[in-house]
Amino acid sequence: MQDQQDGIDWRDGDVPVSTRFDDPYFSLEDGLAETRHVFLAGNDLPARFCCGFHIAELGFGTGLNLLAALHAWRAAGIAGRLAFTSFEAFPMAAQDMRRAQSRFADLAPVAAELAPHWTGGAQRIVLGDLDFTLVTGDARKTLKAWPHRAEAWFLDGFSPAKNPELWQPDLMQEVARHTAKGGTAATYTAAGFVRRGLEAAGFSVSRVAGYGRKRHMTRATLARGDAPTP
Numbered sequence: 264m265q266d267q268q269d270g271i272d273w274r275d276g277d278v279p280v281s282t283r284f285d286d287p288y289f290s291l292e293d294g295l296a297e298t299r300h301v302f303l304a305g306n307d308l309p310a311r312f313c314c315g316f317h318i319a320e321l322g323f324g325t326g327l328n329l330l331a332a333l334h335a336w337r338a339a340g341i342a343g344r345l346a347f348t349s350f351e352a353f354p355m356a357a358q359d360m361r362r363a364q365s366r367f368a369d370l371a372p373v374a375a376e377l378a379p380h381w382t383g384g385a386q387r388i389v390l391g392d393l394d395f396t397l398v399t400g401d402a403r404k405t406l407k408a409w410p411h412r413a414e415a416w417f418l419d420g421f422s423p424a425k426n427p428e429l430w431q432p433d434l435m436q437e438v439a440r441h442t443a444k445g446g447t448a449a450t451y452t453a454a455g456f457v458r459r460g461l462e463a464a465g466f467s468v469s470r471v472a473g474y475g476r477k478r479h480m481t482r483a484t485l486a487r488g489d490a491p492t493p
């Protein structure tokens with residue numbers, strides 16, 4: 264059954280599909296398993312977690328990746344705060360975020376803890392173990408002005424076929440400029456122009472097994488660390 268509101272088509276109960284981009288916010292198979300495979304394992308997480316570790320993300324969507332990362336951080340027992348910054352042009356309504364997140368029983372405690380913040384339209388959440396920032400606006404503009412670097416990037420801006428703007432070489436240059444030395448990026452796409460853009464930006468890029476029906480995904484590591492401070 265499908266119903267539609269706020270530019271969202273709901274499929275299979277609680278999987279949101281963007282009518283603007285004609286693409287699901289997460290896998291119709293198992294969004295949490297995909298996040299763990301692509302974005303966590305794809306960035307060697309939780310193994311690389313350490314105090315102050317900074318994840319940045321293109322495309323905040325439902326907040327699923329944030330919840331999965333915080334859940335993994337807590338399970339790993341790391342002292343201090345996980346920094347998580349996400350760039351989002353079209354923030355979802357709080358009730359839509361809650362509906363999408365309700366699909367994932369494992370994440371229910373962390374989802375319930377953060378839910379009041381979404382209702383309040385929070386753009387910054389500081390907890391004992393989390394420092395979250397939502398940067399609203401078109402990432403092609405907002406990332407340029409971001410004064411930080413991340414250890415790991417989640418590149419999650421809908422499929423390149425549906426939203427090519429968020430995968431262009433100049434944006435990949437900005438991702439590299441905002442990556443710490445030895446930092447990584449991961450994405451579910453193995454599209455050639457995305458891999459070439461990451462390579463041109465200074466990443467070493469590899470194509471590895473994707474999640475579910477996707478044969479391949481992309482992992483990238485930034486060896487070079489001599490870019491000027493953003």
Ligand SMILES: C[S@@+](CC[C@H](N)C(=O)[O-])C[C@H]1O[C@@H](n2cnc3c(N)ncnc32)[C@H](O)[C@@H]1O
Binds near residue numbers: 402403426
């Ligand atoms: C696949 S969804 C992200 C899913 C999300 N990471 C999650 O955990 O649910 C892609 C997101 O990219 C956002 N987006 C698309 N174009 C954008 C742009 N130019 N700048 C910033 N965000 C953009 C969309 O609004 C959407 O929320």
